[in-house]
Amino acid sequence: MTLLSTHRLHKDFGGIVAVNDLDLNIEKGFITGIIGPNGAGKTTSFNCMTGLDVPTSGQVIFNDIDITGLPTYRINRLGIARTFQNLRLFKEMTVFENVRVAKHRTSSAGNLQKDSGLWLEKLGLWTYRDERAKDLPYGLQKRLEIARAMATNPKLLFLDEPAAGLNQTETQEIMELIRSFRDSGLTVVVIEHDMHLIMNLCQHITVLNFGQKIAEGSPESVRNDPQVIEAYLGKEDHAAR
Amino acid sequence: MLQHLLNGLTVGSIYALVALGYTLVYGILKFINFAHGDVLMIGTYVALMVFKGLKSFIEIPFAFGIAVLAGMLSSALLGVVIERLAYRPLRHAPRLAPLISAIGVSVILSNSAALIFGTKSQRFDMPFNNTPIHCGSLVVTPYQGLILITAFVMMALLHVFIKTTRTGKAMRASSENPLVAELMGVDTDRMIRFTFIWGSALGAIAGILVSLDYKVYPTLGSLIGLKAFIAAVVGGIGNISGAMLGGLLLGVLETYGVAVLGIPVGYKDTVAFVLLIIILLVRPSGLLGSNKRDKV
Amino acid sequence: MSSFILLLGIYFGIYALLALGQNLITGKTGLLSLCQAAFMAIGAYTTAILLSRHPHLSFVYVGVWVILSGAIFGLLIGIPTLRLKGDYLAIASLGFGEIVKNVLLNADTLTGGPMGISLPIKSFDKGLFLGMVWLVVCLVLLGLIQLQRSHWGRGLEAIREDELAAQSVGLNTPLYKGAAFMIGAAISAMAGMLWALYHGSAIPQTFDSTLSIMVLCMVVLGGLGNYYGSLFGTMVIVVISELPRLLGFSAIIPAAVNQILFGIILVSLVILRQKKS
Ligand SMILES: Nc1ncnc2c1ncn2[C@@H]1O[C@H](COP(=O)(O)OP(=O)(O)OP(=O)(O)O)[C@@H](O)[C@H]1O
Ligand SMILES: [Mg+2]
Numbered sequence: 159m160t161l162l163s164t165h166r167l168h169k170d171f172g173g174i175v176a177v178n179d180l181d182l183n184i185e186k187g188f189i190t191g192i193i194g195p196n197g198a199g200k201t202t203s204f205n206c207m208t209g210l211d212v213p214t215s216g217q218v219i220f221n222d223i224d225i226t227g228l229p230t231y232r233i234n235r236l237g238i239a240r241t242f243q244n245l246r247l248f249k250e251m252t253v254f255e256n257v258r259v260a261k262h263r264t265s266s267a268g269n270l271q272k273d274s275g276l277w278l279e280k281l282g283l284w285t286y287r288d289e290r291a292k293d294l295p296y297g298l299q300k301r302l303e304i305a306r307a308m309a310t311n312p313k314l315l316f317l318d319e320p321a322a323g324l325n326q327t328e329t330q331e332i333m334e335l336i337r338s339f340r341d342s343g344l345t346v347v348v349i350e351h352d353m354h355l356i357m358n359l360c361q362h363i364t365v366l367n368f369g370q371k372i373a374e375g376s377p378e379s380v381r382n383d384p385q386v387i388e389a390y391l392g393k394e395d396h397a398a399r
Numbered sequence: 400m401l402q403h404l405l406n407g408l409t410v411g412s413i414y415a416l417v418a419l420g421y422t423l424v425y426g427i428l429k430f431i432n433f434a435h436g437d438v439l440m441i442g443t444y445v446a447l448m449v450f451k452g453l454k455s456f457i458e459i460p461f462a463f464g465i466a467v468l469a470g471m472l473s474s475a476l477l478g479v480v481i482e483r484l485a486y487r488p489l490r491h492a493p494r495l496a497p498l499i500s501a502i503g504v505s506v507i508l509s510n511s512a513a514l515i516f517g518t519k520s521q522r523f524d525m526p527f528n529n530t531p532i533h534c535g536s537l538v539v540t541p542y543q544g545l546i547l548i549t550a551f552v553m554m555a556l557l558h559v560f561i562k563t564t565r566t567g568k569a570m571r572a573s574s575e576n577p578l579v580a581e582l583m584g585v586d587t588d589r590m591i592r593f594t595f596i597w598g599s600a601l602g603a604i605a606g607i608l609v610s611l612d613y614k615v616y617p618t619l620g621s622l623i624g625l626k627a628f629i630a631a632v633v634g635g636i637g638n639i640s641g642a643m644l645g646g647l648l649l650g651v652l653e654t655y656g657v658a659v660l661g662i663p664v665g666y667k668d669t670v671a672f673v674l675l676i677i678i679l680l681v682r683p684s685g686l687l688g689s690n691k692r693d694k695v
Numbered sequence: 696m697s698s699f700i701l702l703l704g705i706y707f708g709i710y711a712l713l714a715l716g717q718n719l720i721t722g723k724t725g726l727l728s729l730c731q732a733a734f735m736a737i738g739a740y741t742t743a744i745l746l747s748r749h750p751h752l753s754f755v756y757v758g759v760w761v762i763l764s765g766a767i768f769g770l771l772i773g774i775p776t777l778r779l780k781g782d783y784l785a786i787a788s789l790g791f792g793e794i795v796k797n798v799l800l801n802a803d804t805l806t807g808g809p810m811g812i813s814l815p816i817k818s819f820d821k822g823l824f825l826g827m828v829w830l831v832v833c834l835v836l837l838g839l840i841q842l843q844r845s846h847w848g849r850g851l852e853a854i855r856e857d858e859l860a861a862q863s864v865g866l867n868t869p870l871y872k873g874a875a876f877m878i879g880a881a882i883s884a885m886a887g888m889l890w891a892l893y894h895g896s897a898i899p900q901t902f903d904s905t906l907s908i909m910v911l912c913m914v915v916l917g918g919l920g921n922y923y924g925s926l927f928g929t930m931v932i933v934v935i936s937e938l939p940r941l942l943g944f945s946a947i948i949p950a951a952v953n954q955i956l957f958g959i960i961l962v963s964l965v966i967l968r969q970k971k972s
Contacts, residue, residue: 210859230862240863248856251849259853260864262846270846310864431782485962492969495727498785499915502729503961506908510951510958518951625793628786665801672790679783 161186161314161345162207162238167216169199169206169369176202178369179216184314189336189346191360191377193353195389199369200349201243204316208240209233220314235263239312241303243319243349249292253283253302256291260309274309281305281335297328304335315339317348321355333359357381365389402537403658404651409543411650412550416605417627418634418642419557420598426574426637427591428486433501435602436624437508438477440617442603444516446470447523447615454524463526470607471600477508478599479592487588505621512617520614523607546608553601554643561639566593574637622668629675635688644686649674699942701821705893707933708828709886713906714913714925715835716882721911722920723848724875725855728788730772731910733795734880736902737761737768738887743812743897744805750815758888765884766877768795773876792904799899811898818895828889835882839922842878851875852920905954909936912957915964932957 162184169177177199184190192200205211207218209230218226225233248256258274265273278284283305286294291302300320307315317336321329333355336346350356356363356377363380365373373383380386417439424432450466457465485504489497531540561567572580573590581587605627606619626649634645649671656662656670678685713731720728738761745757772791799806806812819827842848850871853861862868891897913932917924936953 208863210863229867230859231865231867234863234865242860242863246857246860246863248853248860250856251852255849255852259846259849259861259866262850263865306864431786433785485966488966489969492965494782495721495725495919496965496969498727498782499911500962500965502785502908502911503958503965505958506905506961507955507958510954513951514949514955625786625789629790632783632786663801666797669794669797672787672794675787675790679787683783 159186160184162218162220164203164207165217165219167203167206167218168214169202169211170214175369177206177213180366180369180371182364182371184345184347185362186345187340187343188361189340189348189359191356191363192347192349192366193351193356193363193380194366194372198366200366201318202369203366204240204318204347204349207233208238208316234310234312237311237313238316239307239310239314240316241300241307241318241320243322245299245303247291247299247303247306250290252288252290253294254278254287256302256306257283257309260306264309264311277305277309281308297324300324300328301332301335304332308339312344314345314347317346319349319351321350321352329355400659403654405537405539405543406658407651407654408647409546409650410654411630411647412547412554413605413609413623413646414627414630414649415643415646416550416553416601416608417623418631418646419554419639420602421628421631422634422636422639422642423570423594423598424591425631426639427570427577427587427594428490428497429637430486430497431501431628432486432598433498433624434481434485434504434508435598436620436622436627437505437512438474438481438599438620439602439606439623440512440615440620441477441508442470442474442599443606443610443615443619444512445473446603446607447521447610450523450526454526459526467604467607470603474599474603474606475596478595482591482595509617509621516615516617518617520616522614523610525611542612545611549604549608553604557597557601557639566590570594626668626671629671632685633674633678635685638685638687641685641687648686698821701825703933703937704825705821705828706937707930708825708832709889709893710910710913710933711832711926711929712835712886712889713883713910714917714929715832715839715922716879716886717910718914718917718920718922718925719839719842719851719882720875720879722914722918722925723843723855724851724872726872726875727782727785728772728876728879729785729904729907729911730788730792730795731883732902732904732906733772733792734765734768734883735887735890735906736795736799736897736899737880738765738884739891739897739902740799740806740812740887741765741884742888742891743814746814746816747812754892758885761884761888762881765881765887768884769876769878769880770873772880773873789904789907792902792907796899796902799902806899809899811896813896814891816892816895819893824893831885831889835885836922836926843922847871847874855920909957912961915961 160183164180164182167177167180180203194200202211206213209228212227217224220236220238223236225236248259254274257278258270261270261274261277275284278287281301283298283302286298291299294302304317304320320332324332329352336348336359340346348359360377363374363377364371365380365386367389372389373380373386420435421432446466446469449469450462453462453465481504485500486497489500525542527541529540529542531538561570569580569585570590570593572583573585573587577587609623610619627646630645630649631642633649634641652674653667653670657664657667662670713735717731720726741761741764742757745752745760772788800809850861850866853866854868854871858868909932913928914925916931917926917928935956939948
């Protein structure tokens with residue numbers, strides 16, 4: 159079943175076409191990967207689907223609702239949460255507050271404190287609850303951003319390069335985390351340059367280049383697609399990441 | 400009608416000159432140099448003092464020329480010093496910090512001027528005969544002519560400079576993306592200094608030009624500064640042609656507003672703010688600005 | 696001498712309200728607005744217009760109108776700027792302040808023009824008035840602290856930290872920012888009401904943009920985002936700026952010196968704080 163789909167989604171920035179007539183189908187309950195070289199339009203398509211950028215044309219349909227061009231907070235309330243490629247935490251606020259602000263809409267006033275605490279515990283951030291977000295080590299900041307997004311109780315989670323800048327162990331932990339989300343029924347879309355993560359985590363992969371979809375399918379089929387190899391995997395520097 | 404257009408363009412070219420100072424700095428530092436109006440006010444005072452001191456010794460036009468140079472030089476110097484002391488330490492600070500610092504600098508400058516030069520306004524005697532010239536139904540004073548010519552020459556020079564010289568190109572590169580420009584070997588600090596020098600010097604010219612007809616007083620810079628800033632935003636802040644367009648447009652609209660639409664003179668200054676609010680609502684990036692947003 | 700202390704206390708209280716309002720807008724929400732003086736003017740003139748036409752209105756009734764009109768004007772300046780990047784707001788709000796002053800000076804029939812409006816009320820007992828002012832300050836402070844602890848308060852801080860991220864976790868940021876402006880403006884309008892009552896008049900020259908800058912200075916001095924700090928900052932600035940005048944040697948120290956001092960405080964504090972962090 160399709161949870162979210164885009165139809166001829168298009169975004170240009172005064173001349174630069176960042177997303178070009180993109181048709182996406184995100185299947186419910188799966189982890190979908192989006193890959194592509196730098197500047198391929200991955201982040202921009204996330205932005206269009208979460209209301210941070212208003213598409214130039216085209217449609218975004220989520221749960222049979224047309225969400226094209228809705229403000230970001232409305233889209234979040236409908237059930238889409240996201241993280242950012244460059245961390246965007248509430249830096250001066252504590253870890254606990256970061257989560258509590260997000261949790262507010264999904265917890266009753268009486269339970270807010272408790273629920274936020276439980277949630278932090280679940281993600282292994284409880285010990286850091288009173289630290290300012292900006293004082294956390296980088297890996298934990300990335301984890302906190304995921305915790306914050308998840309605190310809004312989404313049906314669909316967008317992750318923009320969740321493993322960038324993380325070491326092997328941390329990447330492994332993030333992968334476990336994403337899998338556990340999936341197992342509890344969440345639909346996840348993840349952008350990554352880390353091929354190991356993508357190939358091991360995703361059931362379905364979409365490849366973008368110059369804003370267009372150049373291939374999609376199972377990890378196996380994408381890996382062997384000649385167009386993908388040429389556009390992306392063929393370049394050693396990308397594959398290596 | 401044509402007469403109003405001419406008058407409007409005269410006022411507008413002053414706004415445009417000052418607006419360039421805001422836009423040049425914004426282009427690179429992405430911050431509003433709140434003190435710009437006061438920097439040009441100080442330059443105007445210096446010019447006035449030099450002019451007064453010299454005019455009894457040497458020929459008037461000569462004295463005036465030296466005075467203008469002195470004014471430009473002192474504004475430029477002041478601009479650079481302020482950048483170094485009050486803005487550079489805050490280049491990586493949260494957004495509000497440099498803005499607050501700039502407000503502080505503005506307060507310091509305008510009040511220092513009040514202390515040093517007194518709050519009473521002083522006159523800048525016209526250094527030339529200002530009998531109006533009639534061409535057909537149009538009346539042009541030599542003063543208007545001087546403003547228009549100076550402003551347009553300055554803008555043309557700046558335009559050519561930015562489009563053709565190496566430094567000009569480096570400046571554009573820095574405002575496009577300072578980090579990349581730096582990697583390509585552009586000295587960002589030098590570029591910033593450069594924008595402060597030229598922005599302030601052009602501002603001083605504008606200040607001297609207005610005060611020829613009017614007066615010199617310590618808060619001279621605040622109203623011109625505010626309006627020129629609006630002009631820069633209307634044209635698209637960071638965009639050099641935009642600043643010129645916005646300045647001229649604002650000047651013309653103000654003149655027409657009073658002369659044609661019959662807006663009471665007391666409300667003349669509101670025209671600018673209403674224009675600002677309309678532009679910000681309809682086209683927040685300004686007339687010529689690109690609707691680029693910081694990447695997320 | 697004691698009447699002088701009372702006077703200082705009254706000024707401290709009135710300015711404290713302005714600073715608290717500014718801290719909500721700038722310190723908590725991160726919106727650099729520079730028109731506290733204009734909001735204050737709205738309150739003062741609402742009071743003056745109402746009382747000069749209906750001298751027997753109760754203060755509570757007038758107060759309700761003051762709060763309402765302050766909030767409406769707060770929203771008025773808030774709305775066009777809700778979609779804007781922060782820097783524009785500073786200028787737009789300065790412009791708003793200029794428009795308000797322009798209207799006060801020119802709309803003679805309503806505002807009495809440059810002469811302002813005199814209130815047909817007896818002057819207050821200073822001690823009583825001081826109590827009244829500080830009662831208002833305490834209530835406002837309590838309300839603000841309560842707000843800070845609520846979800847709304849955390850939402851405002853989140854917006855200050857990162858507006859896009861705040862939206863992406865479901866915060867209706869325009870609503871929050873609009874509310875911050877309305878509350879901040881209403882608080883300043885109350886300060887205006889007290890000012891008008893105490894002086895028995897409302898005149899346009901009081902509500903100058905230098906006043907707005909002084910208020911900003913108070914808040915920066917006390918540390919952006921800290922209400923108690925704002926009170927402290929207010930105290931320092933009030934003492935610096937009013938003491939010479941009240942002691943009667945203001946003729947020796949020109950007003951410009953004070954202003955320069957405020958400027959130096961603003962510049963050096965932001966730089967020092969940046970160096971520390
Ligand atoms: N706000 C913006 N203004 C102008 N151009 C933009 C903006 N955001 C993105 N672009 C351009 O759109 C194109 C796509 O960018 P995008 O960030 O979506 O790529 P990406 O696939 O996420 O790349 P990366 O792997 O480097 O994150 C790029 O050419 C980029 O420069
Ligand atoms: Mg990206």
